[in-house]
Amino acid sequence: xxxxxSSQQSELFSKHLVQCLESLTSIALPCYIAxxxxxxxxxxxxxxATHHCGDNIILDFxxxxxxxxxxxxxxxxxxILDIVLVNKPNTVFTVDxxxxxxxxxxxxxxxxxxxxxxxxxxxxxxxxxxxxxxxRYCWRDADYEGIANFLANYDWTQLFSLNPSVxxxxxxxxxxxxxxxxxxxxxxxxQTFSNQ
Numbered sequence: 001x002x003x004x005x006s007s008q009q010s011e012l013f014s015k016h017l018v019q020c021l022e023s024l025t026s027i028a029l030p031c032y033i034a035x036x037x038x039x040x041x042x043x044x045x046x047x048x049a050t051h052h053c054g055d056n057i058i059l060d061f062x063x064x065x066x067x068x069x070x071x072x073x074x075x076x077x078x079x080i081l082d083i084v085l086v087n088k089p090n091t092v093f094t095v096d097x098x099x100x101x102x103x104x105x106x107x108x109x110x111x112x113x114x115x116x117x118x119x120x121x122x123x124x125x126x127x128x129x130x131x132x133x134x135x136r137y138c139w140r141d142a143d144y145e146g147i148a149n150f151l152a153n154y155d156w157t158q159l160f161s162l163n164p165s166v167x168x169x170x171x172x173x174x175x176x177x178x179x180x181x182x183x184x185x186x187x188x189x190x191q192t193f194s195n196q
């Protein structure tokens with residue numbers, strides 16, 4: 001989880017920052033990017049930035065790489081400057097903006113994550129173990145109306161009646177959502193391998 005302080009933000013700084021962060025987009029594990037991005041002109045709710053090239057570069061990075069910004073309250077005056085970008089939002093359970101630490105003029109952002117670690121299966125021969133495919137969606141070109149139509153016409157009653165436990169319902173719901181997204185969005189598949 002890199003921590004960023006871009007208080008001297010410029011277009012050049014934003015480009016360099018995004019180049020560094022791009023390396024995180026190919027991992028199949030949850031990724032959390034937190035810090036003071038000082039991107040005051042970004043409207044994270046509507047995914048728009050006004051007249052600031054550096055802020056647009058950061059916003060484009062988040063959108064194009066499937067990151068969601070999860071801080072919803074101002075962290076300095078009336079701006080959300082301290083942000084948390086996540087690529088697996090279902091691993092974040094609470095996000096709180098609290099009083100600053102020490103003499104800082106920025107509020108503290110606390111968030112709780114829950115992740116499941118997969119342990120090695122003890123392969124002693126050093127052969128490569130194939131990990132899950134990581135999909136990188138092109139959200140700007142997604143057919144949101146197609147996703148909405150698919151979900152509106154899906155037989156949810158049958159889905160939930162055939163899956164009696166909460167875990168089964170969540171898995172089934174998650175599968176339907178991914179099916180809709182895969183049908184209506186372009187994506188690149190990235191497969192990673194481990195020598196564990």
